[in-house]
Amino acid sequence: MARNPLLEFTDTGIYCAEGKFYIDPWKPVDDAVITHAHSDHARWGSKRYLAHKLSEQVLLYRLGDIQLQTVEYGEKIMKNGVEITLFPAGHVIGSAQIRVCYKDEVWVVSGDYKVEDDGISTPFEPVRCHHFISECTFGMPVYKWKPQAQIFDDMNSWWCNNIKEGRASVVVGYSLGKAQRILQNLDLSIGKVYTHGVIENTNEALRRNGIQLNPTHRITIDTPKEEVRKGIIIAPPSSVGSPWMRRFQPYDFGYCSGWMSIRGAKKRRAADRGFVLSDHADWDGLISAIDATGCEKVYLTHGYTASFSRYLSEIGFDAHEVYTLYGNDESEEDTAPVAATQADDPVTNDHNSLSFGEGRGEAGTL
Structure with a gap:
């Protein structure tokens, strides 16, 4: 009698019955x-x-007083006879792919990932497996990222020009991942880096964890606007159009997101500049990462799941869509719902189009 798969997709999350644990559960x-x-x-x-x-420290900052065990990359942990190992995902600081092994069956849950080394996150490492669970946030050929060095050369030039013209520079990115990536790649010979409180709280948590970040200055009610104009401000998406941001007028603001590659996204965000910078893999990155696993089956959790799974099937992968509640994180939430539409994209946005169990048996088991 064939046994059930080691990992199953349930209405609570990705479940390992043998190990009695869930990976990234939403309940x-x-x-x-x-x-x-x-x-x-x-x-x-x-x-x-x-x-x-x-x-560790970011999870404690965000989730409060939780019972948390932490491990290093490559360190093996056993749960009820099931082996768990974490490998770098390259998405943000501390992000991991979860390798789950029991007897002769190996699964890898990637979470979110990117394959470019951003200089601050531990770089993505392909992990061989039988079953690979992957995102495909940017799983369309239109999404192909330029090397980040080009993006930051552009950003630093924009910053210099704003100083010359007497405008403040506000660059917008989410507080965990994008903000630190921006911080570590700015040319600090130009000026100081000022941060919104939400960004700085996350920076402080990471510093408590031993991460060496470039110097930043938290913006308070007493921070002189004239001094800020000589530097650059890193702010979260929630600050766009707020009284907090308007206090720095005149300013230019640049939005950092993979969705900035889509026609009209910058205009709808009222951004002066759109910097195409994402902490998710692009089209080529997704395909190369999946291929490097040598997997027998690939499961797509969020993004362009229907079209990407069709493409993977056409080139020889055994690909499946699964429904999850991933993909609405802070990383792109302010732009993705309006950017990835038929008006801007050559295809329909088929984000998470299947429900549990559709064509895949009970409880979404594959």
Whole structure:
């Protein structure tokens, strides 16, 4: 009699019945293994959490007083006879792919990932497996990223020009991942870096974890506007159009997102500049990462799941869509709903188009 798959897709999350744990559950459970600290993957309410050690302080900052165990990359942990190992995902600081092994069956849950080394996150490492669970946020050929060095050359030139013209520079990116990536790649010979409180709280949590970040200056009510104009401000998406941001007028603001590659996204965000910078893999990155696993089957959790799974099937992969509650994290939430539409894209946005169990048996088991 064939046994059930080692990992199953349930209405609570990705479940390992043998090990009695969930990976990135979206409902409270007894044992949660977490890929990274973004809000769609790390949710409050579970009894016990396991994550990479560099996620520790951010998870405590975001989720409060939780029971948290942390491990290094490559360190093996056993849960009820099932082996768990974390490998770098390259998405944000502390992000991990979860390798789950029992007897002769190996699964890898990637969480979110990118394959370019951003200089601050531990670079993505392909992991061989039989079954690979992958995102495909940018799983369309139109999404192909330029090397980040080109993006930051452009950003630093924009910053210099704003100083010459007496305008403040505000660059917008999410507080965990994008903000630190921006910070570490700015040319600090130009000026100081000022931060919104939400950004600085996350920076402080990462510094408590031993991460060496470039110097920043928290903006308070007493921060002189004239001094800020000589530097650059890193702010979260929630600050766009707010009284907090308007206090720095005149200013230019640049939005950092993979969705900035779509026609009209910059205009709808009222951004002066759109910097195409994403912490998710692009089309080529997704395909290369999946191919490097040598997997027998690939499961797509969020993004352009229908069209990407069709493409993977056409080139020889056994690809499947699965429905999850991932993909609405802080990383792109302000732009994705309006950017990835038929008006801007050559295809329909088929994000998470299947429900549990559709064509795949009971409880979404594959």
